[in-house]
Amino acid sequence: MAIEPAVVSPATLAEAYAIAARGAHRPVAGGTDLLVQITGGIGPPPDRVLDLWRLDELRGISVRDGALELGALTTFSEIRASVACREDAPALVEAAATIGAAQIQNRGTLGGNVMNASPAGDTLPVLLALDAELVVGGETGERTIPAAAFWPAYRRTAIRPDELLVRIRLPLVADRRQRFRKVGTRRAQAISKVVIALAWRGDPGSGTWREVRVALGSVAATPIRAAAAEAALEGERPTESTAERAVAALVGELRPIDDVRSTAAYRREVAGRVLRRLVRDEGRW
Numbered sequence: 001m002a003i004e005p006a007v008v009s010p011a012t013l014a015e016a017y018a019i020a021a022r023g024a025h026r027p028v029a030g031g032t033d034l035l036v037q038i039t040g041g042i043g044p045p046p047d048r049v050l051d052l053w054r055l056d057e058l059r060g061i062s063v064r065d066g067a068l069e070l071g072a073l074t075t076f077s078e079i080r081a082s083v084a085c086r087e088d089a090p091a092l093v094e095a096a097a098t099i100g101a102a103q104i105q106n107r108g109t110l111g112g113n114v115m116n117a118s119p120a121g122d123t124l125p126v127l128l129a130l131d132a133e134l135v136v137g138g139e140t141g142e143r144t145i146p147a148a149a150f151w152p153a154y155r156r157t158a159i160r161p162d163e164l165l166v167r168i169r170l171p172l173v174a175d176r177r178q179r180f181r182k183v184g185t186r187r188a189q190a191i192s193k194v195v196i197a198l199a200w201r202g203d204p205g206s207g208t209w210r211e212v213r214v215a216l217g218s219v220a221a222t223p224i225r226a227a228a229a230e231a232a233l234e235g236e237r238p239t240e241s242t243a244e245r246a247v248a249a250l251v252g253e254l255r256p257i258d259d260v261r262s263t264a265a266y267r268r269e270v271a272g273r274v275l276r277r278l279v280r281d282e283g284r285w
Protein backbone atom coordinates (compact mmCIF):
# COMPACT_ATOMS: atom_id res chain seq x y z
CA MET A 1 0.00 0.00 0.00
CA ALA A 2 1.34 3.44 -0.92
CA ILE A 3 2.14 5.64 2.04
CA GLU A 4 1.60 9.39 1.94
CA PRO A 5 4.49 11.12 3.68
CA ALA A 6 4.15 14.43 5.53
CA VAL A 7 4.98 17.36 3.23
CA VAL A 8 6.43 20.75 4.14
CA SER A 9 6.39 23.53 1.50
CA PRO A 10 8.68 26.45 2.46
CA ALA A 11 8.34 29.79 0.66
CA THR A 12 12.01 30.81 0.89
CA LEU A 13 15.30 29.08 0.21
CA ALA A 14 16.55 30.05 3.69
CA GLU A 15 13.63 28.13 5.22
CA ALA A 16 14.30 25.18 2.93
CA TYR A 17 17.96 25.13 3.98
CA ALA A 18 16.91 25.12 7.66
CA ILE A 19 14.64 22.13 7.02
CA ALA A 20 17.31 20.33 4.97
CA ALA A 21 19.80 20.89 7.81
CA ARG A 22 17.64 18.72 10.10
CA GLY A 23 18.29 15.84 7.68
CA ALA A 24 14.85 14.21 8.03
CA HIS A 25 13.20 15.38 4.81
CA ARG A 26 13.55 14.12 1.24
CA PRO A 27 13.43 16.99 -1.28
CA VAL A 28 10.88 16.83 -4.08
CA ALA A 29 10.87 19.06 -7.16
CA GLY A 30 8.52 17.96 -9.98
CA GLY A 31 8.00 14.58 -8.33
CA THR A 32 8.18 12.64 -11.60
CA ASP A 33 10.87 10.34 -10.20
CA LEU A 34 10.09 10.47 -6.50
CA LEU A 35 6.36 9.79 -6.86
CA VAL A 36 7.05 6.76 -9.04
CA GLN A 37 9.44 5.50 -6.35
CA ILE A 38 6.85 6.05 -3.59
CA THR A 39 3.76 4.69 -5.36
CA GLY A 40 5.71 1.89 -7.02
CA GLY A 41 7.14 0.74 -3.71
CA ILE A 42 10.71 1.10 -5.02
CA GLY A 43 12.69 1.24 -1.81
CA PRO A 44 11.41 2.56 1.52
CA PRO A 45 9.20 5.69 1.17
CA PRO A 46 10.45 8.85 2.89
CA ASP A 47 8.74 9.79 6.19
CA ARG A 48 8.88 13.49 5.37
CA VAL A 49 9.09 15.39 2.11
CA LEU A 50 10.53 18.87 1.51
CA ASP A 51 8.53 20.35 -1.38
CA LEU A 52 10.71 22.78 -3.36
CA TRP A 53 8.11 23.82 -5.91
CA ARG A 54 7.33 27.26 -4.39
CA LEU A 55 10.97 28.35 -4.31
CA ASP A 56 11.30 30.97 -7.02
CA GLU A 57 14.95 31.34 -6.03
CA LEU A 58 15.49 27.99 -7.76
CA ARG A 59 13.89 29.15 -11.03
CA GLY A 60 15.01 31.12 -14.05
CA ILE A 61 17.37 30.88 -16.99
CA SER A 62 19.91 33.67 -17.47
CA VAL A 63 23.37 34.43 -18.78
CA ARG A 64 25.54 35.56 -15.88
CA ASP A 65 29.29 35.73 -15.17
CA GLY A 66 30.23 34.00 -18.40
CA ALA A 67 27.82 31.11 -18.01
CA LEU A 68 24.29 30.07 -18.90
CA GLU A 69 22.63 29.54 -15.51
CA LEU A 70 19.55 27.40 -15.00
CA GLY A 71 17.75 27.21 -11.68
CA ALA A 72 17.39 23.66 -10.34
CA LEU A 73 13.60 23.88 -10.80
CA THR A 74 13.85 24.69 -14.53
CA THR A 75 11.51 22.32 -16.35
CA PHE A 76 12.30 20.60 -19.63
CA SER A 77 9.52 22.60 -21.31
CA GLU A 78 11.18 25.81 -20.13
CA ILE A 79 14.50 24.63 -21.54
CA ARG A 80 12.85 23.84 -24.88
CA ALA A 81 11.22 27.29 -25.00
CA SER A 82 14.32 29.24 -23.97
CA VAL A 83 16.09 31.30 -26.64
CA ALA A 84 19.22 31.45 -24.45
CA CYS A 85 19.27 27.64 -24.19
CA ARG A 86 18.75 27.27 -27.93
CA GLU A 87 21.68 29.59 -28.59
CA ASP A 88 24.15 28.40 -25.96
CA ALA A 89 23.05 24.88 -25.07
CA PRO A 90 21.34 23.34 -28.12
CA ALA A 91 22.35 19.84 -26.99
CA LEU A 92 20.48 20.40 -23.73
CA VAL A 93 17.41 21.53 -25.67
CA GLU A 94 17.60 18.38 -27.77
CA ALA A 95 17.94 16.23 -24.66
CA ALA A 96 14.97 17.98 -23.00
CA ALA A 97 12.86 17.29 -26.08
CA THR A 98 13.48 13.53 -25.76
CA ILE A 99 12.47 13.25 -22.12
CA GLY A 100 9.20 11.37 -21.50
CA ALA A 101 6.49 13.34 -23.28
CA ALA A 102 4.73 16.69 -22.73
CA GLN A 103 3.41 15.94 -19.22
CA ILE A 104 6.82 14.91 -17.91
CA GLN A 105 8.53 17.83 -19.65
CA ASN A 106 6.08 20.29 -18.05
CA ARG A 107 6.71 19.01 -14.55
CA GLY A 108 10.10 17.28 -14.53
CA THR A 109 13.07 19.49 -13.69
CA LEU A 110 16.71 19.62 -14.71
CA GLY A 111 17.66 19.59 -11.02
CA GLY A 112 15.57 16.46 -10.45
CA ASN A 113 17.28 14.71 -13.36
CA VAL A 114 20.69 15.64 -11.93
CA MET A 115 19.79 14.57 -8.39
CA ASN A 116 18.04 11.35 -9.37
CA ALA A 117 21.48 10.37 -10.68
CA SER A 118 20.24 7.63 -12.97
CA PRO A 119 22.89 6.45 -15.45
CA ALA A 120 20.04 6.77 -17.99
CA GLY A 121 19.25 10.40 -17.07
CA ASP A 122 19.25 12.03 -20.48
CA THR A 123 20.64 15.43 -19.54
CA LEU A 124 23.61 14.11 -17.58
CA PRO A 125 25.90 13.35 -20.57
CA VAL A 126 25.11 16.83 -21.90
CA LEU A 127 26.15 18.38 -18.59
CA LEU A 128 29.39 16.36 -18.69
CA ALA A 129 30.12 17.36 -22.29
CA LEU A 130 29.52 21.04 -21.55
CA ASP A 131 31.70 21.02 -18.39
CA ALA A 132 28.71 22.01 -16.26
CA GLU A 133 29.13 23.26 -12.72
CA LEU A 134 26.55 22.21 -10.14
CA VAL A 135 25.98 24.85 -7.50
CA VAL A 136 24.71 23.36 -4.24
CA GLY A 137 23.74 25.26 -1.12
CA GLY A 138 22.86 24.92 2.52
CA GLU A 139 22.91 26.87 5.75
CA THR A 140 26.71 27.13 5.57
CA GLY A 141 26.64 28.69 2.10
CA GLU A 142 27.08 27.63 -1.50
CA ARG A 143 29.76 25.52 -3.18
CA THR A 144 30.34 24.48 -6.77
CA ILE A 145 30.95 20.90 -7.89
CA PRO A 146 32.10 20.12 -11.45
CA ALA A 147 29.84 17.69 -13.30
CA ALA A 148 32.86 15.39 -13.74
CA ALA A 149 32.87 14.85 -9.94
CA PHE A 150 29.13 14.94 -9.28
CA TRP A 151 28.10 11.30 -9.87
CA PRO A 152 30.82 9.23 -8.14
CA ALA A 153 28.96 5.88 -8.16
CA TYR A 154 25.71 4.24 -9.21
CA ARG A 155 22.84 6.59 -8.27
CA ARG A 156 25.09 8.55 -5.90
CA THR A 157 25.81 12.26 -5.96
CA ALA A 158 28.49 14.42 -4.34
CA ILE A 159 25.89 16.52 -2.49
CA ARG A 160 25.55 16.31 1.32
CA PRO A 161 22.18 15.47 2.93
CA ASP A 162 21.92 19.00 4.38
CA GLU A 163 22.36 20.58 0.94
CA LEU A 164 20.08 21.30 -2.02
CA LEU A 165 20.97 21.65 -5.66
CA VAL A 166 20.46 25.34 -6.42
CA ARG A 167 21.46 25.91 -10.04
CA ILE A 168 23.36 24.50 -12.98
CA ARG A 169 26.01 26.64 -14.72
CA LEU A 170 27.11 25.98 -18.26
CA PRO A 171 30.28 28.03 -18.95
CA LEU A 172 30.04 29.85 -22.29
CA VAL A 173 32.87 28.80 -24.60
CA ALA A 174 33.64 30.58 -27.88
CA ASP A 175 33.21 28.50 -31.06
CA ARG A 176 31.91 25.50 -29.12
CA ARG A 177 29.69 23.14 -31.09
CA GLN A 178 27.54 20.45 -29.52
CA ARG A 179 25.46 17.46 -30.55
CA PHE A 180 23.13 15.06 -28.74
CA ARG A 181 21.69 11.70 -29.74
CA LYS A 182 19.48 9.31 -27.75
CA VAL A 183 18.71 5.75 -28.74
CA GLY A 184 15.62 4.26 -27.13
CA THR A 185 12.87 1.83 -28.03
CA ARG A 186 10.39 4.54 -29.06
CA ARG A 187 10.45 8.25 -29.86
CA ALA A 188 8.65 9.19 -26.62
CA GLN A 189 8.39 7.71 -23.12
CA ALA A 190 11.53 5.68 -23.73
CA ILE A 191 14.30 5.13 -21.22
CA SER A 192 17.52 5.40 -23.17
CA LYS A 193 19.66 2.45 -24.22
CA VAL A 194 22.51 4.71 -25.28
CA VAL A 195 22.87 8.49 -25.02
CA ILE A 196 25.78 10.45 -26.49
CA ALA A 197 26.61 14.11 -26.10
CA LEU A 198 29.49 15.48 -28.13
CA ALA A 199 31.09 18.92 -27.78
CA TRP A 200 34.16 20.49 -29.32
CA ARG A 201 35.70 23.83 -30.27
CA GLY A 202 36.14 24.14 -33.99
CA ASP A 203 39.15 26.00 -35.33
CA PRO A 204 37.63 28.25 -38.04
CA GLY A 205 40.89 28.22 -40.01
CA SER A 206 42.12 24.62 -40.00
CA GLY A 207 38.80 22.93 -39.19
CA THR A 208 40.46 20.91 -36.42
CA TRP A 209 38.62 20.00 -33.22
CA ARG A 210 39.85 21.09 -29.79
CA GLU A 211 38.61 20.45 -26.26
CA VAL A 212 36.63 17.47 -27.51
CA ARG A 213 34.15 15.95 -25.08
CA VAL A 214 32.43 12.62 -25.67
CA ALA A 215 29.99 11.81 -22.87
CA LEU A 216 27.63 8.87 -22.64
CA GLY A 217 24.69 7.67 -20.62
CA SER A 218 23.22 4.17 -20.08
CA VAL A 219 26.52 2.43 -20.81
CA ALA A 220 27.99 2.32 -17.28
CA ALA A 221 26.95 2.66 -13.64
CA THR A 222 27.25 6.43 -13.96
CA PRO A 223 27.23 8.87 -16.88
CA ILE A 224 30.79 8.86 -18.24
CA ARG A 225 33.29 10.66 -20.45
CA ALA A 226 34.99 8.47 -23.07
CA ALA A 227 38.64 9.48 -22.70
CA ALA A 228 40.06 7.31 -25.51
CA ALA A 229 37.46 8.47 -28.04
CA GLU A 230 38.11 12.07 -27.02
CA ALA A 231 41.87 11.61 -27.51
CA ALA A 232 41.28 10.13 -30.98
CA LEU A 233 39.31 13.23 -32.02
CA GLU A 234 41.41 15.87 -30.28
CA GLY A 235 43.40 18.08 -32.65
CA GLU A 236 41.97 16.30 -35.72
CA ARG A 237 39.60 17.26 -38.49
CA PRO A 238 36.34 15.24 -38.76
CA THR A 239 37.49 12.92 -41.55
CA GLU A 240 36.40 9.35 -42.15
CA SER A 241 39.69 7.91 -40.88
CA THR A 242 39.51 10.04 -37.71
CA ALA A 243 35.95 8.83 -37.14
CA GLU A 244 37.04 5.20 -37.56
CA ARG A 245 39.83 5.64 -35.01
CA ALA A 246 37.46 7.34 -32.57
CA VAL A 247 34.84 4.61 -32.98
CA ALA A 248 37.43 1.86 -32.41
CA ALA A 249 38.65 3.70 -29.31
CA LEU A 250 35.12 4.12 -28.00
CA VAL A 251 34.09 0.51 -28.58
CA GLY A 252 37.33 -0.59 -26.90
CA GLU A 253 36.85 1.51 -23.78
CA LEU A 254 33.12 0.97 -23.10
CA ARG A 255 32.13 -1.64 -20.52
CA PRO A 256 28.32 -1.62 -20.62
CA ILE A 257 26.12 -4.22 -18.93
CA ASP A 258 23.30 -6.48 -20.13
CA ASP A 259 19.99 -5.45 -18.58
CA VAL A 260 16.25 -5.47 -19.30
CA ARG A 261 16.55 -2.64 -21.81
CA SER A 262 19.48 -3.87 -23.86
CA THR A 263 22.57 -6.04 -24.13
CA ALA A 264 26.13 -4.90 -23.61
CA ALA A 265 27.05 -5.89 -27.18
CA TYR A 266 24.18 -3.84 -28.62
CA ARG A 267 25.09 -0.80 -26.54
CA ARG A 268 28.74 -0.94 -27.60
CA GLU A 269 27.85 -1.37 -31.28
CA VAL A 270 25.23 1.38 -31.26
CA ALA A 271 27.44 3.82 -29.34
CA GLY A 272 30.11 3.39 -32.02
CA ARG A 273 27.61 3.86 -34.86
CA VAL A 274 26.13 6.97 -33.29
CA LEU A 275 29.56 8.51 -32.78
CA ARG A 276 30.53 7.74 -36.38
CA ARG A 277 27.34 9.41 -37.61
CA LEU A 278 27.82 12.49 -35.45
CA VAL A 279 31.36 12.97 -36.78
CA ARG A 280 30.26 12.23 -40.36
CA ASP A 281 27.55 14.93 -40.11
CA GLU A 282 30.36 17.44 -39.53
CA GLY A 283 32.86 16.04 -42.03
CA ARG A 284 30.30 15.15 -44.75
CA TRP A 285 32.42 12.52 -46.45
Ligand SMILES: Cc1cc2nc3c(=O)[nH]c(=O)nc-3n(C[C@H](O)[C@H](O)[C@H](O)COP(=O)(O)OP(=O)(O)OC[C@H]3O[C@@H](n4cnc5c(N)ncnc54)[C@H](O)[C@@H]3O)c2cc1C
Nearest residue numbers: 029030031032033034099100108109112113115121122165
Ligand atom coordinates in the same frame (compact mmCIF):
# COMPACT_ATOMS: atom_id res chain seq x y z
C1 LIG B 1 6.65 8.53 -17.61
C2 LIG B 1 8.06 9.01 -17.30
C3 LIG B 1 8.96 9.19 -18.35
C4 LIG B 1 10.26 9.63 -18.09
N1 LIG B 1 11.12 9.78 -19.14
C5 LIG B 1 12.40 10.17 -18.90
C6 LIG B 1 13.32 10.29 -19.99
O1 LIG B 1 13.00 10.08 -21.16
N2 LIG B 1 14.59 10.68 -19.69
C7 LIG B 1 15.00 10.95 -18.40
O2 LIG B 1 16.16 11.30 -18.19
N3 LIG B 1 14.14 10.84 -17.36
C8 LIG B 1 12.86 10.45 -17.57
N4 LIG B 1 11.98 10.32 -16.52
C9 LIG B 1 12.46 10.57 -15.17
C10 LIG B 1 12.15 11.99 -14.60
O3 LIG B 1 11.07 12.59 -15.25
C11 LIG B 1 13.37 12.91 -14.71
O4 LIG B 1 14.48 12.34 -14.06
C12 LIG B 1 13.10 14.30 -14.10
O5 LIG B 1 14.13 15.17 -14.50
C13 LIG B 1 13.00 14.29 -12.58
O6 LIG B 1 12.76 15.63 -12.18
P1 LIG B 1 11.71 15.93 -11.00
O7 LIG B 1 11.75 17.39 -10.79
O8 LIG B 1 10.39 15.35 -11.30
O9 LIG B 1 12.44 15.14 -9.80
P2 LIG B 1 11.81 14.62 -8.42
O10 LIG B 1 11.06 13.36 -8.65
O11 LIG B 1 11.11 15.72 -7.72
O12 LIG B 1 13.17 14.32 -7.64
C14 LIG B 1 14.09 13.36 -8.12
C15 LIG B 1 15.20 13.18 -7.10
O13 LIG B 1 15.97 14.36 -6.97
C16 LIG B 1 15.92 14.91 -5.65
N5 LIG B 1 15.86 16.36 -5.88
C17 LIG B 1 15.07 17.01 -6.80
N6 LIG B 1 15.37 18.32 -6.82
C18 LIG B 1 16.36 18.51 -5.90
C19 LIG B 1 17.13 19.65 -5.49
N7 LIG B 1 16.95 20.87 -6.04
N8 LIG B 1 18.06 19.48 -4.54
C20 LIG B 1 18.27 18.28 -3.98
N9 LIG B 1 17.60 17.15 -4.33
C21 LIG B 1 16.66 17.27 -5.29
C22 LIG B 1 14.72 14.27 -5.00
O14 LIG B 1 14.89 14.13 -3.60
C23 LIG B 1 14.70 12.90 -5.69
O15 LIG B 1 15.64 12.04 -5.08
C24 LIG B 1 10.67 9.90 -16.75
C25 LIG B 1 9.75 9.73 -15.69
C26 LIG B 1 8.46 9.29 -15.95
C27 LIG B 1 7.49 9.11 -14.81
